[in-house]
Amino acid sequence: MMKSVRLSTSFALLALVLSLADAYDPSPLQDICVAVPEPHNALFVNGKFCKNPSLTTADDFFLSGLQVPRSTVNPVGSNVTQVTVDLIPGLNTLGISLARIDYGIGGLNPPHIHPRGTEVLLVLEGTLYLGFVTSNQLNNTFFEKVVHPGDVFVFPIGMIHFQLNIGKTNAVAISSLSSQNPGVITVANALFNAKPPISPEVLAKGFQVDEKLVETLQKKFWSNN
Numbered sequence: 001m002m003k004s005v006r007l008s009t010s011f012a013l014l015a016l017v018l019s020l021a022d023a024y025d026p027s028p029l030q031d032i033c034v035a036v037p038e039p040h041n042a043l044f045v046n047g048k049f050c051k052n053p054s055l056t057t058a059d060d061f062f063l064s065g066l067q068v069p070r071s072t073v074n075p076v077g078s079n080v081t082q083v084t085v086d087l088i089p090g091l092n093t094l095g096i097s098l099a100r101i102d103y104g105i106g107g108l109n110p111p112h113i114h115p116r117g118t119e120v121l122l123v124l125e126g127t128l129y130l131g132f133v134t135s136n137q138l139n140n141t142f143f144e145k146v147v148h149p150g151d152v153f154v155f156p157i158g159m160i161h162f163q164l165n166i167g168k169t170n171a172v173a174i175s176s177l178s179s180q181n182p183g184v185i186t187v188a189n190a191l192f193n194a195k196p197p198i199s200p201e202v203l204a205k206g207f208q209v210d211e212k213l214v215e216t217l218q219k220k221f222w223s224n225n
Contacts, residue, residue: 025095025116025179034060035085035092047180048085048092061090070102072170077107078163085180092180099175103128103165110186111162117182119155119175121163123147126171132161160187192217 025047034056035048051060063083070079081100085091097117101109103126121130131144132155146166147153155161157178165171191203192214200214207214 025093032056032090033093035089048089050092051089056090061088063088066100069170069172070100072102072104072107076110077104077165078102078109080109080184082184084182095178095180097177097180097182099177101163101173101175103163103171103173105165105168105170107165107171109163110188111160112187113158113160113185114155114177114179114182115158115185117177117179118157119161119177119182121147121153121155121173121175123149123151123153124172124174125149126165126169127167128163128171128173129166130161130163132156132159134159188217192220 032053033048033050034053036051038049066081066083070081072079079102081102082097083099084097091097101121103109126149128147129144130147130153131142134141134143135158145153163173191198197218200211200218203214204211
């Protein structure tokens, strides 16, 4: 009986380890797998189809122009330039990507989530106030920090986080993410600009506010920055 319990426990632990090992982008099974457009009526794959390695060139791993400042003239005053597998096909299966974030004075990269990647942010210019909120399990603990050029901050996968430019000049940061396609869910957009709209009654009860306020928010222009 004891031996059976130990065996069951071992299988349970093995299942847990395997589930954790599969929580991020899978490890590549070949040296390179440059992404190509999906063939017509192709079966869905978790990632991109691979180009024939003999047809691969250095340009498949290259992108230029990221040093150019981006316009921040929009409602939130920031601009995120994502560098994912869609821009650099050679990132396919490598489990990494990055982004350039430009902030105008007072610009905000609004509260959002990366469902498939942890983010490491490096400040290049300016002063940012940033932070993230943990899950209900940790009582929604809020970690905040003011960061300056050369500072690095980590946003764990799946946590709501933001950055606000509190300096007197524009700001720039570079983010590295642990997925070739980390995804972005901007909290305000997801809740108040869902298509079709979420019932105002649901949001009003969830936020403990009047339904008219919810309806007003749903009519606003939400930036998919």
